[in-house]
Amino acid sequence: MLLLLAAWPSAVVVAQDGMTIYRCVDAAGAVTLQNDVPCPQGSTQTLRKVGALPTLPAPQVVAPPPRAVVPKPATAATAVASPVPPAPPTKRGPPPPLFQCRTWDGRDYLGDTETPPAACVQMETVGIDGSSTLAAGQACEMRRDACIPVPAEQLCAAWKKRMDEAEFRWKFGGSRNDDRKAEFERATRVYRDSTCAG
Template identity: 30%
Template sequence: MRVRLLLPGFLGLLPAMAMATEPPPADSVRIYRCVAANGAVTLQDAPCAGTHRQQVLDMQRPRDPPPRPALAPATAPAPPPPEREVRIVTVQPPQPLYECIAPDGGRYTSEDGLGTPRWVPLWVGGYPPPGRIGTAPPASGGGMVAGGRPGHGHPHPGGAVIASGTWVRDVCHPLPQQEVCARLRDRRWELVRRYNSALQSERQALTREQRGIEARLDRDCGGH
């Protein structure tokens, strides 16, 4: 605010209107303070009467405050991230299939890799014992005892002697998965062919086996 005061001594020489001939600044408001002879003080926006002492006050014009910046709209708090779902997937490995070789060179398949067991007699000194040689394990005595050790021969009723021996299994080896799938398909087709000519009592067993092969092809061979 700019205040311009006129001294009392100067007021006695010039009339009051001459003291405020200069226009106020554009951004100011001019106020006249008038003092009468009896000391009464008045404030007005026009010059004082000639008999009054006068003070001119240039005050800054009131202004509206600047507009307040717009508040950003309140945003809802971000939802918490979803809980991470953990899944445990268990993949069953393909079921193996084994090919076994019989003593005569024939080949067959096995699900567990154990070949067909067979009883093999053990010769003593490279010569067979006298009498008849049995091809089956003895019912008691002889044969294989605990620990896999061969037992001793014993007389067979009728005078024959059964030689001691041991159980052996045919050698088996696992087939590649591609070959497993090919043989399963061949087996399925064979079951279909046999079904048409099978007896009613045999068809139930063939149907069960075919269902097992279908499930195995779906699981291990990518379908049919």
């Protein structure tokens, strides 16, 4: 490729692998510069060797400084979507006391109090002749159940038994009584919220 230039110093040549630049001046005085191609016959030729130019390393990309994140004010939509932190675990305590009770006719049960209300037990009445056929009235005798506290080391087993018995009465007692269901749910809640449930 021939380049016609006005003067030698103004020529800028970029060499990658090294090359020879030929400066040619013809009979009319016109100057040409040629890369790796000798000047034609009849021209005055001057050589200049150009070595490989050093290359600079690629500029390093500098990451911009992180932008400060400004929290957005909570709106009704974001307040609903925000996750609710879990509640701290509830510290469990021992189960409440229970009492082993026995009725006047020998039935055992677990109760909440040491002094349950007295029950009116029907009495047999007789007439003036001493027989029940002429009995004209009714009578009952007030009797109380005998109760003793369940020892602390047996409370968990007692509450588990009470929960199981309440479930049996609710599910197999002949009718789905709401009071029986409520008693089962209460006993279950007491058991699970205590140290018995581990």
